[in-house]
Amino acid sequence: MVGDVVVINVHNSLGNQSTSLHFHGLFMNGSSHMDGTSYVSQCAIEPGARFTYDFTVQQPGTYWYHSHSKSQYPDGLRGLLIINDPASPYREQYDEEIIISLSDWYHTQTPDLLKLYGAMRDPSPDANLINDAADAKVHIQAGKTYLVRIANIGAFIGQYFWIENHVMKVVEVDGVYTDPVETKMLFVGTGQRYAFLLTIEEGLATNVPMITRMDESSFSMHSGRPESIDGKAWLTIDPELSFPDAQFPKGLHALNDMSLVPLDHEPLLEAVDQSINLTIDMHTQTDGVSHWLFNTEPYTTPDNTPSLFAALAAGSNATSPNTYTHQTQPYILSHNAVIEIIMKNKHMRPHPVHLHGHNFQVIHRSGKGTIEDTPVGTSPLRRDTVVINNHGTLRIRFRADNPGVWLFHCHMEWHSHSGLVATFVEAPLELQAQMGDKLMIGPNPELACDAPERIYKFNQDVNSAAEAQQASISFLGIPLTILALGASITLIGAATFYIWYRSKGLRQRNTSYSLVPIVDEDRIYEQDDGEIDSK
């Protein structure tokens, strides 16, 4: 629930890989050290080590969490994170909630895919899943209206999603309530979320097919194609009724997200203080590999100093880009400035770009033969992940009111792995003041990760939280027993999550956020030669 303090103790049992957990879409205002990006906001959590995330949730809506380390999340280290809102403006309009996840799926683990990876050869998925399963069945009751929360938690491919013969009334985009808009089809890019109202009439003769179809424009011409680009599931009214095959529409006409107006009607941020130009391109680097990148160079993860620690240790030099490893593509944002990012896509693939620490207004997008601008005097679409079209342009704006070190990156995992990432160092001096009593980095930030337990020594609250009552995890919507492609998926596997709860008098059955860890047991990384691969 909005206002809750969430404490998550992570124990890394992956064997030979370090990890970290990012909470996609949460601003982490005042707690950028909890953003969960390895070597950006924290040291990687080494095999066998523990790390405690401790933050207050301030935004209601549909979010997700995933590993932000070593391209691990497509193998299963991910789940949805729902923050309930007792004051939701739509609460009176539905009876129950359903959660739907969409994801492409690979039969090969990411470490093996990455060995073969080249930017011209984005690996194609093998299957398309709904709720991490093929042919999932989601139980519903006729005569009810549902709030359906949907998230694309896949590695790569955007998804066209529809529910046969039903209209979806969209009311939330990436955690932002919207004026209601009806549509028969959604496009959900990787990392994006929607919530919509869905009414199930009485007297339907069959159960209701749901379909998710991969966006074929993302496939690399050098990679193979999956056997089917469609994932199917059913809304089950009655198991005795038939489960008909889906009918496929002639064209894919999804809702244009640019038409969504935030319910708060936040006005356009008009006076731009700072502009950043980012061109999506692909270059062959000195390693002989062709990389996706912004402008001229690919992002490379720092060797040993998280960029946040570099900012905290640098004193007044923190405002100079030279303080940060050049390969992190650092941009310094001034406190409370209105930032505009002007993007150009030089290639024939779309990219879902995601900003940590903020959502942003989308004020212009071109491509697919269209030019869309937010008319003056209106309230632009606001979200945290937006798709830039093939050969398109995009302009987004936000106010730099959240001191922190935030990544801006493509959420196609192969592209961000390849280097399509920039670092925004936002209001570093204000950040130093804010973090002074939370982190102890010392004068040599490059040594901090040698003994990460010392960094958080001031954070006594976290230690005492271990004494707090342990809460049950609420598994909303996602079936507990999932069988996907012959691989059994267990809810707690390679990583163990202990959810500690210290809220004011909430009883367990009222647990008001939900974490749905889904980890494929077959994908626990093997310790091969005992070597620890920690970067």
Ligand SMILES: [Cu+2]
């Ligand atoms: Cu991309």
